[in-house]
Amino acid sequence: DAGVIQSPRHEVTEMGQEVTLRCKPISGHNSLFWYRQTMMRGLELLIYFNNNVPIDDSGMPEDRFSAKMPNASFSTLKIQPSEPRDSAVYFCASSPRWETQYFGPGTRLLVL
C-alpha cells in the first residue's frame, strides 16, 4: 500500500494566486481529513469527509478555502485567492473509520 499520497509536495506562489492541493487516500478508507500545521497554531482540522460527503467544515478559515471529494480516491483543497498568512504545511489524512488516521507527507505552501 502506497499510503496517503499528496501533491504537490512543495508549492510557492504569489499572493492572489489560486492554489490547489491534492490528496489520494488509502484505498478502502472512507474518511478523509484536511489539516493545516503552523508553528503558531499547531495542527488544525480544516474539513472532514465521510464517504465523500463533507461532515464538518467548521475549521475552514474563510470563504477563500474550499474542499471537494468527487470520489473515494481523490480530494482537493483550494485556496483562492491565496494570502501570505496561508503559508503552512497542509496534511491530508485518511481513516478506515473516523479514529485511527494515517497522514500523507504534506504539502509545504509558501505564499509570497
Add this chain to the structure above:
Amino acid sequence: GENVEQHPSTLSVQEGDSAVIKCTYSDSASNYFPWYKQELGKRPQLIIDIRSNVGEKKDQRIAVTLNKTAKHFSLHITETQPEDSAVYFCAATGGGADGLTFGKGTHLIIQP
C-alpha cells in the same frame, strides 16, 4: 467542541531516563485517545492509542494511561533513546461526526 491541553511544550531528558507527557480533555464523551510522533520535516505517525474502556496500554517502551474521571491521559516513554527526539501530539475524539482534536504538541529532546 472538544478542547485538548498538552503539557509540557518542551521536555528535555537524559538518554536512558523516562519521559512523561500529559494531556487533558474537556468533552466527557470522548472515547478515543491516540498519540502521534512527528519527526522534523515529516508527517505525524500514530505510535499508540487507547480507548475509554481501557485504563492502560503498553507497547514495548511506550505506554499510555487514561483517567476518565479526571479527563486526562499520559504518554510514558521509558529508557529513552536519541531516536525518540521528536514532537509528540496527543488527540481526542468522541466519535460520530467528530474528527480528532489535537494538543499543541510536546518537543521531546533526548540529551546524550
